[in-house]
Amino acid sequence: MKKQSNLYIFMYSSVMVIIVAALLSLASTALRPFQEKNVETEKRLDILRSVGRASDVASASNKHDYVGNEFNQVVVEQLVVNRKGNRVEGVDPFTVDLKVEFAKPEAEQNLPVYVAKLNDGSTKYILPLLGRGLWGPIWGYISLNDDFNTVYGASFAHKSETPGLGAEIANADFQQQFKGKQIFRDSKFVSISVVKGGASSSDPHSVDAVSGGTITSQGLEDMIKDCLMGYQEFFKKSKN
Numbered sequence: 001m002k003k004q005s006n007l008y009i010f011m012y013s014s015v016m017v018i019i020v021a022a023l024l025s026l027a028s029t030a031l032r033p034f035q036e037k038n039v040e041t042e043k044r045l046d047i048l049r050s051v052g053r054a055s056d057v058a059s060a061s062n063k064h065d066y067v068g069n070e071f072n073q074v075v076v077e078q079l080v081v082n083r084k085g086n087r088v089e090g091v092d093p094f095t096v097d098l099k100v101e102f103a104k105p106e107a108e109q110n111l112p113v114y115v116a117k118l119n120d121g122s123t124k125y126i127l128p129l130l131g132r133g134l135w136g137p138i139w140g141y142i143s144l145n146d147d148f149n150t151v152y153g154a155s156f157a158h159k160s161e162t163p164g165l166g167a168e169i170a171n172a173d174f175q176q177q178f179k180g181k182q183i184f185r186d187s188k189f190v191s192i193s194v195v196k197g198g199a200s201s202s203d204p205h206s207v208d209a210v211s212g213g214t215i216t217s218q219g220l221e222d223m224i225k226d227c228l229m230g231y232q233e234f235f236k237k238s239k240n
Contacts, residue, residue, distance in 0.1 A: 037064060040094075041063060041064050041067050041068070043094070044067050044068065044070075044071040045057060045067050046139075046140065046141055046155050046157060047071065047075065047114055047126055047141050047155075048067065048070055048071060048074060049141075049153075049155035050126050050140070050141040050142060050143040050152075050153045050154055050155040051074065051116050051118065051124050051126065051143045051152060051153050052153055053070055053074055054066070054067060054070045074116045074117065074118070075114050075115065075116050075126075076115055076116065076117045077114075077115035078092075078093045078094065078112070078113070078114055078115070079093060079112075079113050079115070080092075080093045080096060080110045080111065080112055080113070081110075081111050081113055081231070081234045082107075082108075082109065082110065082111065083106050083107065083109055083111070083230050083233060084233050085231075085232075085233030085234035085235075085236060085237040085238075086237075088110050091110050093112035093113065093114065094112075096110050096111075096112045096128075098128055098129075098130040098139075098227070099130060102130070106230070109230065111127075111230050111231060111234075112127075112128055113125060113126070113127060113231075113234070114126040114127075114141075116143065122145070122146070123146045124143045124144065124145065124146070124152050124153075125143065125144045125146070125148065125238075126141050126142070126143045127141065127142055127143075127144070127227065127228065127231060128140075128141055128227070129141060129142060129156075129223050129224060129227045129228075130223065130227065131219050131220065131222055131223025131224075131226065131227070132219050132223075133158055133161045133166050133169075133215065133216040133219045133220070134161060134162065134166050134213070134215040134216050134219070135159075135160040135161055135162070135166070136158070136159040136160040136161070137158070137159045138156065138157070138158045138159070138161070138169065138216065138219055138220060138223060139156070139157055139158075139223075140154060140155050140156035140157055140223075141154070141155050142154045142155075142178070142224065142228070144183075147239075148235035148238060148239055149182050149183055149184045149235075150180060150181070150182050151178045151179060151180065151181045151182070151183070151192070152179065153175070153178070153179055154175045154178040154179075155175060156169045156170055156174075156175060156220065157169075157170050158170060158216075161213070161216050162213070162216075164212070165210065165211075165212040165213040165216070166210060166213035166215070166216030166217075167213075168210045168211075168213060169210060169213070169216060169217075169220055174210060177207035177208060178192065178207060180204070181204055181205060181206075181207065182204045182205055183205075183228055185205060189228070189229065189232055190205050191205075191221070191224055191225035191228060191229070192205055192206060192207060192221070192224055192225075193205060193206040193207075193221060194206070194207055194208075194209045194210075194217040194218070194220050194221040195207070195208060195209055196209045196214055196217065197209070
């Protein structure tokens with residue numbers, strides 16, 4: 001009798017595990033399109049924020065429609081280039097995963113570029129960024145004027161930085177510092193330094209670090225330098 005009871009419990013548990021696993025699989029499959037749509041919308045939103053757009057997203061009745069319309073109005077071209085500055089045909093920049101690209105040899109890396117046209121007629125070039133903070137990934141977008149030197153705007157985000165410390169990179173006040181900074185000095189690529197203790201107001205190549213977020217600030221500095229370095233040949237060819 002005891003053996004039969006144990007067998008019943010085993011069979012019952014096995015069946016329940018299979019049923020629950022099947023339900024979770026079905027739920028995951030059903031929710032995947034919504035999850036992908038959310039990721040796509042957030043990506044577009046970060047791109048728009050780097051050029052100061054989509055400021056009314058919080059009051060939009062439909063976030064996806066609002067962001068999609070703004071993106072289609074502002075972003076006039078999307079392309080992929082390699083480290084030689086040449087266009088790569090047949091690759092959708094929206095599907096390029098920088099983590100995957102940076103694991104490849106430099107000669108094989110694909111780098112997305114988003115070209116934005118603003119209301120004043122000016123053209124901005126938006127470039128994606130990916131790095132590592134104290135506790136996990138950090139990422140963002142930086143937009144350059146058509147001199148391919150002066151920063152127009154920046155948008156940064158993180159996965160798990162400390163609130164009030166490293167997480168401050170996602171705040172508008174911190175990001176605003178990058179506007180007007182330059183990534184070249186006398187035609188040499190120098191990127192932008194994130195200075196602990198405060199950057200000189202007269203230095204066009206540095207900003208203040210996050211107070212108490214030294215490691216995240218250093219990660220942000222490395223991220224900008226490492227990512228923008230790959231676009232140098234594209235900058236040169238685009239200015240010619």
